[in-house]
Amino acid sequence: MSAPGCWTAIVLAGQRQGENVFARNHGVQLKALIPVGGRPMVARVIEALRAAPSVGDIIILAQEPDRLATVLPGDSRIRMARSQGGIAQSIRAVAGKDAPFPVLVVTADHALLTAEMIETFLRGSGGDVSAALVDRKVVEAAYPETRRTWLRFSDGDYSGANLFALTGEKAYAALDLWSGVEKDRKKALKLLTSFGPVLAVRALTRTISLDKALAALGKKVGVEARAVRLPFAEAAIDVDKEEDLELVEAILKRR
Template identity: 50%
Template structure:
């Protein structure tokens, strides 16, 4: 997902770009980094880049995306969820579908494999899996990072921008998501869509996040699973200047480590 909300993106403007996905992070655009990570995963057979005007993304180091036979570009609709629903399960993006975002600049093939391994390791097989980072893990690695936390009995969680959609049973979830996209950072507002009892249990922290997600999925007729990522970087997307600074620091350290091992 490489679209952009209406109006000027301040972070993009501050970094000399009109589109957020083209912001350079340690010398490479966010979009190219995400596509590069996906391209290195053998289980990913096709990469579909979704944006309002995909051709505008073909600038600088992203211009070579068209040369990659695995990559397709397609225009988005009016929102994230509706854009996914428009192509999920189609000839362009047949089931199962993995969804991530262009601002996931720290995404690595290892993170993708960890997420997919967890999804595929469930013998019963879920319809929808969502990746999150747990606060103790994230702040253990990066104590100064500022994230939005969902607070439950078993811990505090922040989204990792990885979603596994296994089949058409996820469509009701996408419809609901379309209606609450503007409130996606307000966890309780989203939870309230699943009824007062679940909201009360979330407010009083008398339910674990895994159980809450399972119950929310059941109300939509699907099996929803939580995947807790082991790498703290999995939840650090680039939404604000401090995120960009941190992401560049992490990438520079990665480059030094890789150079030392070469």
């Protein structure tokens, strides 16, 4: 159980190339400000973080942080910071400094995020780096219409849940690795093969489990990496495109 308020949350609210069109189609300039259920989706994420007992300070990373400040609640725990060249680089610039460890990383487009999801993830996290995932069976049982990107392993298919835990400075090695992939996604296969032919072949042929793959990758860069499987189908649904937004709106109406 995490001590109350011990985690610093970093909210990734920057905008990638092409997302400004999605935003403008909904009458706003930034993706994080797209209304979901009548409220900017970044405000929904902040609400979930404020309701999570384990979360203390909240740092919002964006290229233009001042444009987000107007929709946020007045709370001394909330601070703004300017993004760097990439996501991993931006996290590295504040993690362990303006954002003291341990750090929880979330995204501003996780409009269905709840305090329960956050606390469940943090209870399951450990080692140097943890990532939340949801089993495909869980997602499709609840929302068979949704289309996700699946990570395929011998023990099943998983979708990322945009929740990451970094417990200390050893996590910088994982961020550096992430930064390299982020700069050139086409080199992802080359990166995988750099970890050794056995691991590469097993990953490509789905003959390695999620936990063993993460453990092997972590060992190569000197970190202990852990996967946290969440039981919430909604944890895998973020707002990346129009059909995601329609699904999230429908889910919120049912709530």
